[in-house]
Amino acid sequence: MTMNKGTPLVEMRDISISFGGIKAVDHVSIDLHPGEVVGLLGHNGAGKSTLIKCLSGAYQKDTGEIYVNGERAEINNPRDARNYNIETIYQTLALADNLDAASNLFLGRELVTAAGFVDDAQMEAETRKIMARLNPNFRKFNVPVSALSGGQRQSVAIARAVYFNAKILIMDEPTAALGPQETQMVAELIQELKRQGLGIFLIEHDIHAVMDLCDRAVVMKNGQRVGTVNVDEVTDDDILGMIIMGKKPAKAY
Amino acid sequence: MTKTPLTAPPVAPAQAGAGGNPVKRFLSATEIDTRLLGMLAALLLIWGGFHLYGAIVNGNGAFLTPRNLWNLSVQTSSIGIMATGMVLVIITRNIDLSVGSLIGVTGMTMGILQVDILPQIFGLGHWSIWIITCVAGIALGALIGAFHGWLIAYRGIPSFIVTLGGLMVWRGMAFIANGGKTISPVDSTFALLGGGPGGNVGATGSWIVGLIACAGVVWLLVNGRRQRIKHEFPLRPIWAEVTLGAIGCGAIIGSVLLMNAYPLPRGILRQMDLPDDAFVSHGFAIPVLIMIAVGIAMTILMTRTRFGRYVFAIGGNPEAAALAGINTRWMTLKIFALMGALSGLAAIIASARLNSATNALGTLDELYVIAAAVIGGTSLAGGVGTIYGAILGALVMQSLQSGMVLIGFDAAIQRIVVGVVLVLAVYLDNLYRARTK
Ligand SMILES: Nc1ncnc2c1ncn2[C@@H]1O[C@H](COP(=O)(O)OP(=O)(O)O)[C@@H](O)[C@H]1O
Ligand SMILES: [Mg+2]
Numbered sequence: 001m002t003m004n005k006g007t008p009l010v011e012m013r014d015i016s017i018s019f020g021g022i023k024a025v026d027h028v029s030i031d032l033h034p035g036e037v038v039g040l041l042g043h044n045g046a047g048k049s050t051l052i053k054c055l056s057g058a059y060q061k062d063t064g065e066i067y068v069n070g071e072r073a074e075i076n077n078p079r080d081a082r083n084y085n086i087e088t089i090y091q092t093l094a095l096a097d098n099l100d101a102a103s104n105l106f107l108g109r110e111l112v113t114a115a116g117f118v119d120d121a122q123m124e125a126e127t128r129k130i131m132a133r134l135n136p137n138f139r140k141f142n143v144p145v146s147a148l149s150g151g152q153r154q155s156v157a158i159a160r161a162v163y164f165n166a167k168i169l170i171m172d173e174p175t176a177a178l179g180p181q182e183t184q185m186v187a188e189l190i191q192e193l194k195r196q197g198l199g200i201f202l203i204e205h206d207i208h209a210v211m212d213l214c215d216r217a218v219v220m221k222n223g224q225r226v227g228t229v230n231v232d233e234v235t236d237d238d239i240l241g242m243i244i245m246g247k248k249p250a251k252a253y
Numbered sequence: 254m255t256k257t258p259l260t261a262p263p264v265a266p267a268q269a270g271a272g273g274n275p276v277k278r279f280l281s282a283t284e285i286d287t288r289l290l291g292m293l294a295a296l297l298l299i300w301g302g303f304h305l306y307g308a309i310v311n312g313n314g315a316f317l318t319p320r321n322l323w324n325l326s327v328q329t330s331s332i333g334i335m336a337t338g339m340v341l342v343i344i345t346r347n348i349d350l351s352v353g354s355l356i357g358v359t360g361m362t363m364g365i366l367q368v369d370i371l372p373q374i375f376g377l378g379h380w381s382i383w384i385i386t387c388v389a390g391i392a393l394g395a396l397i398g399a400f401h402g403w404l405i406a407y408r409g410i411p412s413f414i415v416t417l418g419g420l421m422v423w424r425g426m427a428f429i430a431n432g433g434k435t436i437s438p439v440d441s442t443f444a445l446l447g448g449g450p451g452g453n454v455g456a457t458g459s460w461i462v463g464l465i466a467c468a469g470v471v472w473l474l475v476n477g478r479r480q481r482i483k484h485e486f487p488l489r490p491i492w493a494e495v496t497l498g499a500i501g502c503g504a505i506i507g508s509v510l511l512m513n514a515y516p517l518p519r520g521i522l523r524q525m526d527l528p529d530d531a532f533v534s535h536g537f538a539i540p541v542l543i544m545i546a547v548g549i550a551m552t553i554l555m556t557r558t559r560f561g562r563y564v565f566a567i568g569g570n571p572e573a574a575a576l577a578g579i580n581t582r583w584m585t586l587k588i589f590a591l592m593g594a595l596s597g598l599a600a601i602i603a604s605a606r607l608n609s610a611t612n613a614l615g616t617l618d619e620l621y622v623i624a625a626a627v628i629g630g631t632s633l634a635g636g637v638g639t640i641y642g643a644i645l646g647a648l649v650m651q652s653l654q655s656g657m658v659l660i661g662f663d664a665a666i667q668r669i670v671v672g673v674v675l676v677l678a679v680y681l682d683n684l685y686r687a688r689t690k
Pocket of ligand 2: 048049050091172
């Protein structure tokens with residue numbers, strides 16, 4: 001698995017972006033192949049979220065290029081990213097608290113009737129279907145998501161990313177708000193999606209989860225890429241050393 | 254959310270488990286919004302209060318009469334129409350302080366157009382004058398609103414500042430437009446839109462409107478139930494559906510009866526060559542029908558279209574809306590343009606009602622409009638609000654206003670009361686939200 005040949009699903013080349021003089025991402029390159037999970041690691045403020053937001057269209061990179069299936073991709077806004085089948089679960093979840101689960105799931109991509117009106121009933125039915133798969137205990141379909149628990153909100157955000165047949169999935173700390181059982185469910189979901197051939201960028205702090213789920217891990221520090229490792233060639237201490245001290249083990253590239 | 258079209262997603266009551274309390278069980282089965290009930294109760298309290306006060310203190314309870322309630326409905330129209338637009342503005346965490354001045358400048362422009370310009374082109378009293386005037390007024394309002402929206406969304410100036418500036422600028426423009434002089438009278442067809450003499454649809458017309466509305470209520474209930482069955486969602490019990498239909502149709506028929514109970518005055522009967530003792534009903538006034546049409550259209554816009562969904566989403570979480578691919582700036586521009594267009598429409602009604610255009614037309618309306626939206630449950634924190642709430646809010650504000658005039662409170666007291674009520678209403682709303690959270 002680890003020696004990826006062929007065209008990557010996504011390649012971000014030499015991406016930089018700064019905010020008022022602070023270089024949040026500093027000449028970082030990463031890539032992702034079909035059926036691969038690439039972990040993005042690093043301390044808070046390392047630039048992980050900022051980097052993936054350049055891919056999801058939330059931010060516009062200052063310099064660098066993005067390739068999807070080997071072709072240069074212009075991603076200037078979230079709509080562009082969605083058109084490339086890139087779906088994102090943001091760290092903040094990015095839910096409209098005042099809307100219910102179905103409205104959030106279909107936000108920006110509402111199902112409409114023949115007359116062009118939003119088809120709430122159809123959207124709720126679809127939401128019930130996908131939630132039955134992702135989180136069978138989910139019942140709160142008719143309340144604003146502000147009334148949901150952290151885990152339930154997270155599952156709405158996950159459902160939104162999964163529903164639209166993503167090819168490239170970005171998950172920014174998807175288990176941060178979850179208990180052990182729900183975390184396990186997300187891990188199983190990641191493995192299932194991987195089997196289906198999706199490429200997944202996974203931002204995750206739990207080193208054991210990274211060792212379990214990821215094929216490769218990219219470590220960032222102060223906006224720069226420390227190095228990339230094949231997870232099965234290194235120990236968790238090696239990775240921790242990269243995160244904490246920026247120390248690049250021999251196997252890293 | 255409930256699938257009743259008149260309920261916007263954010264305030265829809267949860268389908269809570271039916272409690273033992275029969276009132277609670279009734280509310281949960283019928284899915285009636287408790288806020289709506291609260292507002293209706295407040296309205297009845299105000300109406301009853303003014304009537305009793307008049308009856309006891311002045312020896313003449315003049316509030317709960319067909320004549321007064323008919324006038325009230327007409328007076329509510331222009332504020333009510335603007336309040337429906339203000340709901341969108343406030344839901345998206347903005348404010349529009351310029352609507353009163355927009356009335357002034359669009360009203361003045363329409364006055365000049367229909368009195369000074371169009372008759373010279375087409376001849377006095379030409380049938381097309383009122384149409385061109387109305388289109389121009391609404392378009393001008395939309396244009397000014399779009400300009401405000403552009404400054405807010407694309408130039409990053411806070412809406413409070415842009416529209417505060419607008420409040421000054423457009424009022425000044427309204428003055429300059431005709432050197433401060435009043436224009437009167439307006440085109441005779443145009444004048445009907447204000448609900449003045451002849452600006453009503455009579456008994457038969459009102460019955461037709463009422464029956465269509467009843468058919469609409471029944472259709473909504475039947476269609477809603479069909480949708481729920483199709484998707485196997487929980488159904489309301491049949492008795493609850495029937496009760497809802499009965500309440501809806503009852504309210505409609507009641508208002509038809511009320512509007513038809515107010516006869517045309519003698520002066521008008523004589524103009525119509527009718528004997529003095531003939532009973533000819535007013536029926537619904539045209540501006541009221543315009544307001545109802547606007548209310549229905551805006552409700553559909555907010556609850557049944559993507560546009561409305563995006564308005565709520567932007568209000569709930571602007572960042573999330575943008576990340577979902579919604580062009581939030583373009584939306585803001587459109588919302589302010591819509592607010593401007595509705596102000597233009599309100600200006601038509603206000604100036605038609607006065608049968609003249611003055612540069613002071615609509616002064617202080619912004620405050621009543623904002624108050625109406627807020628009293629109607631639109632949250633200044635954004636994300637929450639309903640069209641019917643805003644119209645009811647306008648009715649509450651106007652009831653207070655005209656009730657105080659009726660019982661002889663002077664202008665100073667009126668302002669104090671309106672100010673206190675606004676603050677109190679928002680406070681009560683906070684308590685309500687905290688409790689239903
Ligand atoms: N919109 C923004 N405006 C200003 N600074 C930002 C913005 N987004 C991120 N940053 C800065 O970029 C750096 C990287 O942040 P982030 O990507 O969120 O880190 P991580 O996700 O790795 O914890 C931080 O210093 C953060 O303050
Ligand atoms: Mg982050």
